[in-house]
Amino acid sequence: MPANPAPLPAMPKIPHQPAQPDFPPVICTVDVVLLTLKDQALHVVLLRREREPHAGSPALPGGYVHAQEDRSAWDAAARVLRDKTGIVSPYLEQLATWSGPDRDPRGWSVSIVYYALVPPDLLPTDREGLVLAPVAKLPRLPFDHKSMVEEAVSRVRTKSQYSSLPVYLCGERVTLPQLQSIYEAVLGEPINKVSFRRKIDELGMLEPIEGELESGGAHRPAQIYQLRREFRRKLSLVQRGINS
Amino acid sequence: MPANPAPLPAMPKIPHQPAQPDFPPVICTVDVVLLTLKDQALHVVLLRREREPHAGSPALPGGYVHAQEDRSAWDAAARVLRDKTGIVSPYLEQLATWSGPDRDPRGWSVSIVYYALVPPDLLPTDREGLVLAPVAKLPRLPFDHKSMVEEAVSRVRTKSQYSSLPVYLCGERVTLPQLQSIYEAVLGEPINKVSFRRKIDELGMLEPIEGELESGGAHRPAQIYQLRREFRRKLSLVQRGINS
């Protein structure tokens, strides 16, 4: 997998020697599209930029690849996410790579973009400059960050059709009605209850916590489920989509 | 789309100034997984490397991003493919990006990998050092090229389930039995004939060439179809998969 490849056997390096003597250097960065839920809708986590260019503007968390310390672009993305937002996401996957001479005023640049999902309650509340923006109505974003967010949302929607991906948006304990509303928020459309429960059963990722019920409303309480251990960091997939 | 993004408005550049003064440079390359059909099976097109490292070994066509001339990594991939194999592929899409300190002995490197499909009859026959390898039994490949090919094949299989992608493996004129056997070669499993024809009809990408029939066998001749103009460089998609 390109997201986090197994390290190859180490080979002798020529350190700090420019490896492309004939070509001007390419700027190599990573950006992270961190998605979460707020008010039953997908939101992207943005940070006010501290440095130029675009200092002060909310933007995707991102940064240079540190060739001395990062073992891969995945590592760089995880480091950037951890250092800039405090979040260690259980799900961080490569989306795609944007590149070109004009996307960054500093020169020809490459950005390897990752996306991640977190439950809203894991977001830090004390972090200065952290902003949530609804993906349905994005603000103006610097660089080509807008197309990155759109592409990430599209990927998450597609993948949620046939996988357990949206469980990364909820905590470890969840009821089926809660999970259904999360799927509906991600997919942006209502889901048939019976079909949804059949699919979740087929995915086989949840197990009921015996005797634990979500009380509180003036109605029958819902069974609380937890994610099976083997799916904590792995997606479950079905052949046919959940809906439509 | 990251594959071939619309150029952003040009901004002032600081030319040839190292943009990451604190960090050692990252090598930025592109590689292309070019797939074709031979003997009813998917094959990858390899080239004998002219330079070190791994000079003489068959490997994926690849090369440095040329920051002076390439407008994007997609452009670089198309250039590399054209210059090294002579092929201008109508379908060239970004797969993923591989990265790390050890994958290339020259230093910390990034390879943005693209995949492409071509009909076998468009392959140059006079090209020195061009080798076809069956993807079902890959030879030893340098760098992390093997995982790139595996990932590309996996992507092509997935995408062929619900799209017209395999039409890029055949010429402009094709019969339904020919196309079905191409789909079967790509997917690696037999397809129900009635279902297949229903799907192709649903995809709406083919139109019969009136009066043109594929004769030759001792049996009823097959209708010849052509790809509709609007799908020449664009995929057609269906909601539900073609098979299984």
Added chain:
DNA sequence: GGAATAGTGTCTCTAAGACAGTATCTA
């Protein structure tokens, strides 16, 4: 008991696969 939501049984409808029939060529 009434209101509200959780959970389930079952019917309908759509679409995929199986099968067999007809069509049209060569030898």
Added chain:
DNA sequence: TAGATACTGTCTTAGAGACACTATTCC
């Protein structure tokens, strides 16, 4: 005419959605 493959009509079956019914809570 026999044999081969192209093409098509239709039955069967699997799965998704609709609907309604029961379950269980709070008021």
